[in-house]
Amino acid sequence: MRVRGKLLALAGALLVASAVVTPSSAVAEQQHGGIQNTRIRMFNTEPFRPLLPGDTNEWGGGRLISMMFTGLVGYRLEDAAPYNAMAKSISTTDSKVFRIKIHRGWRFHDGTQVRARNFVDAWNHVAYGPNKLRNNTFMDKIEGYRDLNPATGEPLAKKMSGLRVINDHEFQVTLSAPLSIFPTMVGYWAFYPLPDSFFRDPAAWLKHPVGNGPYKFKEAVPNGHQLLTANRHYKGVEQPRIKELLYTVYPDTSKAYDALVRGEMDFMEAMPYDKITSGQYKKDLPGRYTDRNFLLMQNLAFPSYLPGYDSPDLRKAVSMAIDRTELIKLVGGGQKPADGFTIPGLEGYQPGQCGELCTYNPVKAREHLAKSGFQGPLQLHTNIESGARTWMGPVCQSITATLGIACETKETMSFREFRQAVVGRTITGAYRSDWRADYPSIENFLSPLYRTGASSNDYGYSNPAFDAAMDRADRAPGKEAALELYREAERLLVQDMPVVPLWQEWSAVGWSDRLRNVKVSILTDLDVFQVKVVC
Incomplete structure (x- = not known):
């Protein structure tokens, strides 16, 4: 070993x-x-x-x-x-x-x-x-x-x-x-x-x-x-x-990829979506790549402190307005559509935790939008270096086509500026929020992201019932009992949809x-x- x-x-x-x-x-x-x-x-x-x-x-x-x-x-x-x-x-x-x-x-x-x-x-x-x-x-x-x-x-x-x-x-x-x-x-x-x-x-x-x-x-x-x-x-x-x-440090993943192909860089762990969609990386890097699902999750985060974006019904509407399966085909990877707030490969993962709210349903999406009172436009933010620019446009198009509201992508900030806006709570709309495991447990995909005041709960989500459920799971006498209670806590998140889960990441790595x-x-x-x- x-x-x-x-x-x-x-x-x-x-x-x-x-x-x-x-x-x-x-x-x-x-x-x-x-x-x-x-x-x-x-x-x-x-x-x-x-x-x-x-x-x-x-x-x-x-x-x-x-x-x-x-x-x-x-x-x-x-x-x-x-x-x-x-x-x-x-x-x-x-x-x-x-x-x-x-x-x-x-x-x-x-x-x-x-x-x-x-x-x-x-x-x-x-x-x-x-x-x-x-x-x-x-x-x-x-x-x-x-x-x-x-x-x-x-x-x-x-x-x-x-x-x-x-x-x-x-x-x-x-x-x-x-x-x-x-x-x-x-x-x-x-x-x-x-x-x-x-x-x-x-x-x-x-x-x-x-x-x-x-x-x-x-x-x-x-x-x-x-x-x-x-x-x-x-x-x-x-x-x-x-x-x-x-x-x-490269200004964006496309320039980094070009450097890799020219032999000016030796390893890149996340190649641009457009190279994945077209399959170009297989031609540019013959025998020098691998691709598969990793312990990473992609979400859309909604600032709960921002008027309009604080509505659970808006978040539910957006979630049901996205056809994850078709979007994945469009961006060209082997991502697995999200069916909860955790992903396969983590200890304690259980499929189907999100239920119908992670399923494309235009009729119910519009019903939730009506309840939210949100008129638009909806903003989706990412940093200029991120490959998320490739899929955010199609996500916006799906939202507009399904919900009938304007959707705008914002791709003007560097990664540092983007993180400053997120952490400083000056960001003006929803934003891409990926998460990779710190350790392989569903607890790590729940506690740091959704507990009140947690280290990576940048969107300001707070639910005393969820906090209490996580406390009960923490105090469980053994691992299996704890995992079952963490799953119960995960199901509570569906009531508020603090983020819109998109997919488990699939990436192409090249050298x-x-x-x-x-x-x-x-x-x-x-x-x-x-x-x-x-x-």
Whole structure:
């Protein structure tokens, strides 16, 4: 069983596409200590936030963080089962109090030891409300979290009472209630450790982040590129094999694709929809692509704080005005039409949760529109780099044809501007909202997105009944009981349709002829621990 200590190499078997290396093919430059003296060039978007694990919840920064850090837990490639990475053991008798032991000998990139307090201090920093970090609510199950995040007034404490350092290599976590999936959750970015240097000088650290993972931060040029270099002292199961990882920011996916075809880039995990629709990628990249469904979901999000868009009937009308099956044919992929708020491949998934509201029904769509009182126009937003521009036009056309209201696509913002508008709640309409698994459970597709005040609930949705149902699921005595209760909570979302679920993503991943032994995870990640580069 081969494992990898990277969070987002999650569920399922890898897709393997290995080109035959002929005798004339040569490994790129000489290897030093098992590391090829070369770089892999990959596509990226500009990170929305500084590269702080507790403040990153989008993939532009996340793909860097997941290489720069190693958490307590990783996930097996073949079945997504969690395994201990930095953790030597995670033990509990009641799913409420957890004793965590970490391996000795691990060091941060600055040479300092990774100790138990580096996890505890990092978690407290994420949880402390005044810090306003994006992943704050991932700590809300730990006892004492509420003292750091009171509903009104100043925090009552700066540290959670549920965290206790026992010694340099052991700490204890006490939750406010039992949570059977907690050992699975702690592989997510929010739970990564931070070195002492961060707390001594946060501003300096953010300019040059220091982690404990297989790759070290080397440089970043805003709207240009990010460069990571191999950590030769990494203590993980698998060692880095490529000296440098270069992530280049492109203004849109079409330009990135052109660079890939020209051989100026080595790996792109989401090719443009028009290349997929036409099948052009198969001609441009013969033997150098793979395509399938991944653990990603595409939604249309509706700001509940925006008059008109706050109507559940409008959202239901839009959902029933979209013929998902025909739209998928038009955009040319193998997407699976959404039938709920979670997707196949996640532990606990149950088909048909959305019922008729995720089914094309023009008559009922118009009935819901009439109840909503919405007159239009309806705005659909995306960023200019996104491939969503390809399908948003047809979605608008379907909405107009079915509901008889004007629909406008807005594609003028960069990714950073787009995220600023979403997070700052200045966006003026509905917008594309994709979600990829942080860990392979339906809980991860529900709690961060729909709980009141949750880390990625950017649309401001709030339903006390849903929150209470999720609390009951969290407190369930075992995993199976918890999953059934999470499914019950999911069914409650149908009443409000906080987002319009569209489909489980299907993507085409491509690479240059420099790469051999290419393996791609269920989340479209390149396995940099196995790939080889040739001249």
